[in-house]
Amino acid sequence: MYLDRKPIKVHEAIEAVLQFTQTGKIEYIPIDESDNRYLKAPIRADHDIPPFDRSPLDGFAVRANDTKLATREKPIELEVIETVGAGGLAKQVPQQGQAIRIMTGAKMPAGTDAIVMFELTKEIERDGKTYIEIKRSFKPGDNISFQAEETRTGDILVNSGRQVDPGVKALLATFGYSKVPVAKKPVVGVYATGTELLDVHQPLEPGKIRNSNSYMVTSQISKAGAIPKYYGKLVDDFDHCYEAVANALDEVDVLITTGGVSVGDFDYLPAIYEKLGANVLFNKIGMRPGSVTTVAEYKGKLLFGLSGNPSACYVGFELLVRPWIHHFIGSDKPHLQIVQGVLKADFPKPNPFVRFIRSKMTIEEGKIFAEPVGLDKSGVVTSLANSDALVVLPGGTRGYKKGDVVDVLLLNGEGGKDIIKIGAV
Amino acid sequence: MYLDRKPIKVHEAIEAVLQFTQTGKIEYIPIDESDNRYLKAPIRADHDIPPFDRSPLDGFAVRANDTKLATREKPIELEVIETVGAGGLAKQVPQQGQAIRIMTGAKMPAGTDAIVMFELTKEIERDGKTYIEIKRSFKPGDNISFQAEETRTGDILVNSGRQVDPGVKALLATFGYSKVPVAKKPVVGVYATGTELLDVHQPLEPGKIRNSNSYMVTSQISKAGAIPKYYGKLVDDFDHCYEAVANALDEVDVLITTGGVSVGDFDYLPAIYEKLGANVLFNKIGMRPGSVTTVAEYKGKLLFGLSGNPSACYVGFELLVRPWIHHFIGSDKPHLQIVQGVLKADFPKPNPFVRFIRSKMTIEEGKIFAEPVGLDKSGVVTSLANSDALVVLPGGTRGYKKGDVVDVLLLNGEGGKDIIKIGAV
Known part of the structure; x- marks a missing residue:
């Protein structure tokens, strides 16, 4: 089945998905x-x-006019009649020769129009009253944070x-x-396919491996801002699989399956889409990894058929599911941010299709660098854990050399506004 | 009180804090x-x-030796005796001239030593048996993912x-x-000080403002990987404040207060530290904003006295509290990551002390740029919301020009290993 699938370009796949975005309600x-x-x-x-004219300092609120003649040689004295703290209000209006002690953030007392900071005053006690000595003049508005x-x-x-x-x-x-x-966050359902999959708490058995994709994808869903709903593994029987997918679709905003979209004998997803009467948007993308990534639409809901290969699954999610989720939650930067970076190592393989290489991004002397991580063989789960970027090498290119400038997708951070337009098959 | 505080350098303040790191237990x-x-x-x-030698493809497991003489002109035929899916195990051992149909991820059947992908075979049904035709030879090990x-x-x-x-x-x-x-996550207590503070649900009153620092700081605490515990506002009465701080210290791993560390009449924190018998590590840092940031230690626990000014509070947290939390949780990158960036606008003010300017970081053509956000007046809460980086201008410098290369602290992302060493007073 589907041996003759026709690959579409990466950006065409993203655009096809974005035809079916939904908008989350407000809560x-x-x-x-x-x-x-x-x-x-x-x-x-x-x-x-500020909501009112206020003092940005601890000091004294004064009438600037009173300080007009103050000099180092002929300081002036003002009587301190009151103290007002932040949140308080002055009870008195200073008359000529009077000042109010005022704390940072407090409202300017009526009648005052400048603040003199503590450090520029000397306090004097005399006859049970407090005075400050000021040795320079202040202008109206000095040291005031004005309303608005x-x-x-x-x-x-x-x-x-x-x-x-x-x-x-x-x-x-x-x-x-x-x-x-x-x-509101969308609910994203996840079904894993694969008889070989053991759960995380199960001991290994010959021929089997533990299910890592479901944990990875639910983590990607949470990180992208949605609610994951993990349904477990699809059983081997086709009718059971069909029922399970159809039922899950009723409960979620979109449904992800991992595995089961390739050309193997037990890759049931294509047949499930057919039996559902779902509209298959595409079943092959001209990219590595993840070429078998399939997306179908049924009654306005999307079914993302991600590859069972961990790297391909990861990339398929970030390229296609992430923007769908981000549109739903109204993010203004739904895509991965794409920047330019300097390749830190040779990548000699030719790229018949656009290639996404798990990489580690670094910043050195203000410039972005990206180093491919691990072997980058399909299925190398270990390198996923050490990458925070995907180097993108366009299709139809030969090898790349250390020092070449390449496009880099950042897996962390705020995302980007633009669809990845690279991807000529 | 403390009018004659002696400022220490930023990195000295960080180092002083890190003398009192603790290590979170395992859970x-x-x-x-x-x-x-x-x-x-x-x-x-x-x-x-892989846990076993396995097929990375959908295809046929063969004995390479059987294909030795296969050519386009003289294809060979192999009998397909069994199908094995991922997670399954072959029941038979192919003899000369026999092959097993095998799915991606399945264990290599005993006796086979190469995989031929579907696309390179032609299936033939004859006498109730299935055969495949192969037009080229394969070597032992071809298309096998080997164990380990x-x-x-x-x-x-x-x-x-x-x-x-x-x-x-x-x-x-x-x-x-x-x-x-x-x-285990540390519990970080938060007390706000300030009579001027209204809670978020309260209507504005003359002279008062809403408490934004507590919400900001609890969000910073969560983001840094700790558990915030918000205690509310400290009341005006000194004895009450003292009791509240002393009691909270019993329940948390560190305690943050916002406000109350400056030289105002109602800035009780210095007196509280004194009454506790706490060891004040420093009460002034040669930086803007946040110069009044104070840290004290009591019985091994730290009391972070952050400024009440939102920007200063933010910066104080990121420079001092974040690394403490990250040490507790065992992060290998406790500090903000520091990179170099190109200033996107003039910053003409002189910098008597090291200055941290809220900025927006961008990446253009693979290079980091940073643009100061807003007025950057102390207390400008609005610019905090639009910044994701802090430009660092060393103390003792004059203005900076657009195009100058400056140090930039990244507020998001994975953090950095190094203490910020900039900061000559």
Whole structure:
């Protein structure tokens, strides 16, 4: 079956998937639980920042005019009539020759128009009163943080689609978002196929291996911002497989299967798509690894048939499933970020198809470098654990040399806006 | 109080903190819950990979010797006696002229020593038997994934100190880690100080602002890999403050306070440290923002007195608290990663002290750039939300120009091994 599959280009596969994006509904969650979620509405200032003219220092609020004649030789004295701390309000209005002791963040007292920092004053006690000595003049407005100088009521401070991080959270708190509008997470189902698969707690048996893809993919799903729902292994019997897939589809937003899409005798997925009446968007991509990656659509829901090979499974997820999830949650950077980097080692193999090579990214003297990790044989699970980037070598190219500039997809970080356009078959 | 504080250098402050690191105990958690945790033991291969000689393709397992004379002109025929899928084992041993149909991942049947892929064969049915025609010769070992060619039993695949990501998780599953040894997370307490602070759900009042630091810092704590425990606001009364801090210290691994470390009349922290009998490691750092950042030690536990100014609070956490947490959880990269980048805008202010400027990092043509975000006035919470890096300008320097190469601390990503050594006062 499908021995004569026709490969499409990587970007065509991504575009085909993005025809079936959905948009997650808005939900309001407590600010305490909002870390890493994606904003579904912009953050708007509900007040000016600063909300009032305030002192940015510990010092004295004065009438600038009173200090006009102050010099080192002829210092002036002001009477301190009151102390106001941050959060407090002055009770008195200073008259000529009077000042108010004021702490950082406190509202400017009425009648004052400059702040003199502690360090520039000398305090004097006399007749039960406190005075400060000032040796220079101040202008109206000196050392004041003015209302709205940072932000004005109604300003949009962070756009919809941003992920909540500590800085964004500070803004949410500042503007009173005790409930935060975020996109609901999609539920992504996972079924593994393969009679050879043992569960993680099972001892090894001849001919069998432990199921690593399901753990890897559920971790990728969480990292991408969705909720994984692992259904276990598909059994060998075709009818059971068909039932299982059809039932799971009812409960999830998209369904991932790992394995079962190649040309082996027990690769049931193509037949399941057919029996479902699903629309197969493509069943071959001109890339390595992951050429057998298949995506089908049934009643608007996508079925991602990822390869059973761990590297191919990983790459298929990042190229195709990640952007789908990120569209759902409203991220403004749904794709992997693509940058240019210098290859740190030779890669002599020719590339009949576009090739994604697991690599370790480093930054040296301000420049990006990428070093292929491990053998990069299909199935080398060990190198996945040591890579944080994929070097992309276009199809139809010969080997690459150390020092060549190549495209690099970053597996961590904020992602990118652009579809990977490399990938001529 | 403390008007005559003596500033120390940034790296001296970090080193002082690291004298009091602790090591988190090991705990074993289910693999499903291990995302983003830090490994407390290396991952060791409990078996070879591949665990047995296996077929990397869908095809036929043959005796290479049988194909010796096969040519395009004189193809040979082999009888297919059995089919073995991945996870299955062949029941028969092929004799001369016999082959076994085999699926990707299946164990090599005894007696066979090469794999011929489907595409290079033609199947023939004759007299109720199946034969394949082969038009070329194969050598022993052709198309076999040999046992242990990737990894040998006992190999260390990932070192202690690594954070679990999807690739690491695949390895954990492969090698049967149904329970994963990780470092316990430290509990980091947070108290906010400041009469001016309203909670996020409270309406604004004259002279008051909402408490953003606590939300920001708890988010930073979670992101750094620890458990935040927010205690609320310290009340105004000194004795109450003292009791609250002393009690909290019993329940946490370290305690962060925000605000209250400056020279204002209501900055109680210095007096609290004194009454506790805590050892003040430093109470001034030669840096902007965050010069008043204070750290004290009491019975081996650290009290981080971060500034109440949001930017200063943020920077103080990332420079000092983050490495403490990362040491506790055994991370091999406790500090912020420091790289070189090109300044994308002028920064004309002189820098009497080392300055950390909130910035946005970009990668263009393989090079790192950093652009200062917003005004960068102390207290500008809005720019925190749009920065993912800190540009570091050494103390004692004049303004910097667009195009200058500067040090850049990356706020996201895996971190770095080295203490920030910049920071001459």
